Amino acid sequence: MASGPTGRPATIYDVAAHAKLSIATVSRVLQGTGPVSAKARERVDQAARELNYVPLRAARSLAVQRHEAHGLVLPDLAGPFYGDLLMGYERWAGEHGQSVVITVTHGNPDPRRTVMDLAGRVDGIVVHGNALDVPTIQGLRKAGVPLVLIAHPPVTGCDSVRSESASSAEQLTTRLLDHGRENLQFVGDPASSHDVSERYAGFAKAHELRELQVPKPVRVPLTEEAGRSVAEKVLQAMNDRPDGLVCANDELALALIAFFAGHGIRVPEDIVVTGWDDVMAARYVSPGLTTVRQPMAELGRVAAERLHERVTGVRTRARNDVLATQLVLRDSCGTGISNRGMER
Amino acid sequence: MASGPTGRPATIYDVAAHAKLSIATVSRVLQGTGPVSAKARERVDQAARELNYVPLRAARSLAVQRHEAHGLVLPDLAGPFYGDLLMGYERWAGEHGQSVVITVTHGNPDPRRTVMDLAGRVDGIVVHGNALDVPTIQGLRKAGVPLVLIAHPPVTGCDSVRSESASSAEQLTTRLLDHGRENLQFVGDPASSHDVSERYAGFAKAHELRELQVPKPVRVPLTEEAGRSVAEKVLQAMNDRPDGLVCANDELALALIAFFAGHGIRVPEDIVVTGWDDVMAARYVSPGLTTVRQPMAELGRVAAERLHERVTGVRTRARNDVLATQLVLRDSCGTGISNRGMER
DNA sequence: ATCCAAACTGTAAGCGCTTCCACTCCGACC
């Protein structure tokens, strides 16, 4: 504890007594508000140092009626994306004096309760994707909690930030069709998240524009495990074997490619494969994985900023940001681009 | 705001008034403490629901003199490890009713200040690796903040949790030497982190035990960029070219392998390469990357538990945990194990 | 009928901080 490893932590009263000043002045010095003499400033600084004074944020929050903290609710933390997202978020928050309290709902026995508790200790909350069900989100709204949604279908009264999906997916699919592929399949369950449904929508639209029948999606979870099992099925489908697989994420695509490599199916000659996310492995496998890169850090940064605008009230109209994605062409899609896997 | 989107959020007074009871009873119902009649419980629950009441945690923290929150200080969030670490941490914390406030120091203009602020809003802090300099850590200690260090050299009075490094590195190095390698190099700067220095120590010890001269480390940062430049140097070293590279992490190793692949150097025939961390890409490259897996989630879990023990005071003696790592043999080390890159 | 304990409920005192307001200086200006 402050003031030596014994006794309870020093409070502002201790500092005031030690500096022979009132707590009001101590507060003014420490917060840099109001007029204070140089002498007072110095005395307070020294007293605070000597007592190892750390202001109790809870008391300040109570007094100023603000937590200066954001809540961030994520479904999960596996994979590299969330790290980048969090990074971008934390960065912005840190630069603007906001703390970040995170909560992961996947595996949480009572997300609703957890999130309501969170709501009590922050000024606003950012929710990613399907981390929370809509009733819970509505509950937060009714409780008056400023809310920003990331990669989530729009909810009235909430801001949202997401990366563009449909059009990149369409562009990617069109490219494959342009290069003579005629039996593409979409791998991944559109119902698993809003993002994935948009990717499938783009995939579908590319087909519709050419008046092709839209293939039904292969509804599987977005895991390596699922990738392997899909690969097996593809292998066994003698007739009507697809000549291209548009995967909802890189994990699926990588697992597929690895499986094919071990079973004599050539990528991209026999079948083309694309992913989504541009994980590190995507540029190290051979052939390099064609994929779509999302600006995760930027997504986090923008979300933080939007929430702050809401919290401070500088903006009240809802706002929906859509960030551009980037198509990363490598060899797995067989469309003639080869960058030798040496790009960063 | 609660009680309709107008007006300020409902307080415990509003709930009490609405339920025609005292705030004391409301508190007792909501916290489940003390005796309350079924009637009162019901009235309070309903009132709280109707008013969308969310208890203000700052007020509770102030009253109970505890935040029920942990601080987590990380140097960075890039790479998959931190995600897993955070996951393990958050999981444990969530299950034990603790919130997690995270702070990233890399790129932070004033980590000390940020961390002191953090100290004011949590019950204890976990610091990873070199996220903080020792003076700052001492400062926290003097302020009486319970502290747990992850992957950090021991500091008196603090608990620590790390994964075993030296012995795995020694084992790995010995294995390479056993298979006839005679000119190994260690890639990565031992000064960059405690973990890396231990890995180098193990590498060195393996040499010493055979009375071989210990090669100086190739002091480079642990990045893909550095991996490429090291690869170039290796390529140019006509005489005295190393026949094996023990890398401090997978990023370095992967970049090296990719570069070699593009320049006609065969791995593992001409040169063997090993990494550290077992990132996803490690099992998708060809040859598969031999590496060492750390139990990141477990590291997080244990750290959370240790901190909680400290905060609640159930343990006061310092404790240092060392978690086992796992050597993952694949083809890049050329020691005859091949698992076809199909393991998960 | 009376009394007692147990069950429940309310009053009020904090928790540590910010900030409004009042007050005291003190130098500058008429």
Add this chain to the structure above:
DNA sequence: GGTCGGAGTGGAAGCGCTTACAGTTTGGAT
């Protein structure tokens, strides 16, 4: 020499909650 204004300071209220303590009921047992 008196007045005014601003700089500096302190007193005290209040933020929303918990909880010790005291008070009120209730339902048996006597």
